Amino acid sequence: MKRTYFHISFLVITIFAVILSSCSDYSKVLKSTDTDLKWEFAQTALDSGNCLKALPLLEELVGITRGTQMAQQVSYKYASAHYCVNDFYLARYYFHNYAKTFPNSDLVEEVEFKAAICSFNLSPNWSLDQTETRSAIQELQLFMDRYPASTMRDSSSTMIKSLRSKLERKSFESALIYHTTGQFHSATIAMKNALADYPDSPFREQLQFLILDSYYQYAVQSTNRRKLERFNDATQAFHTFASRFQDSSYLADAQHIYGQCVKAVETLELQETNN
Secondary structure, three states: OHHHHHHHHHHHHHHHHHHHHHHHHHHHHHHOOOHHHHHHHHHHHHHOOOHHHHHHHHHHHHHHHOOOOOHHHHHHHHHHHHHHOOOHHHHHHHHHHHHHHOOOOOOHHHHHHHHHHHHHHHOOOOOOOOHHHHHHHHHHHHHHHHOOOOOOHHHHHHHHHHHHHHHHHHHHHHHHHHHHOOOHHHHHHHHHHHHHHOOOOOOHHHHHHHHHHHHHHHHHHOOHHHHHHHHHHHHHHHHHHHHHOOOOOOHHHHHHHHHHHHHHHHHHHHHHHHO
């Protein structure tokens, strides 16, 4: 038992000593004026995944090596270190800066793709503001236009589809709020805009049905003077829906609404004739 305790204690002491030694070595490198030592340590740290250790060294080296032959390598590693710690704002900035500063580098295509990946990672959940999502789509599309034969083209296309799905969801949910809160006139406008912006949206069937329902609900709420016109709008919306989605699960509900519209129009026309 004592022997086991001794072995465990020795192991803990050994690990602790290694950690202290490592910290001491790192501290010495930070304080050193040896550029080559800092560079070698930073590369080793970055390659081993110790990106937080590499960052302050590389930041210092960026200033030290500016205008020298090392500058290009250091700038690339500095951007990569920010990417490694998931600081995508700064990583994107420094990847773009690398491409501008060293336009003839063999790494330009790679860094521009990585900058686009940063933008992709900065795209938030669909429920939040989608400015970053739109920027990411533009950046990825620009990359594909600039490098049509790139091996990263398929990956770029996949990311664009993923980003577009967020915009489609955002557009649908924003339009749906108008319907849910009873703002039916605004709902028809928002849903038509959603279909115009994203004609291949996976929500197009539901949107088309909700346009019909919104027209119908809006007509029901209208004054007698406007009912006939608005029930006719709903009737037209039914024909559009039924012709596009003949096997829809919403078809029975759509036909019920259509029947209500036909009855309402007949009643209103009869009232007009009698008046």
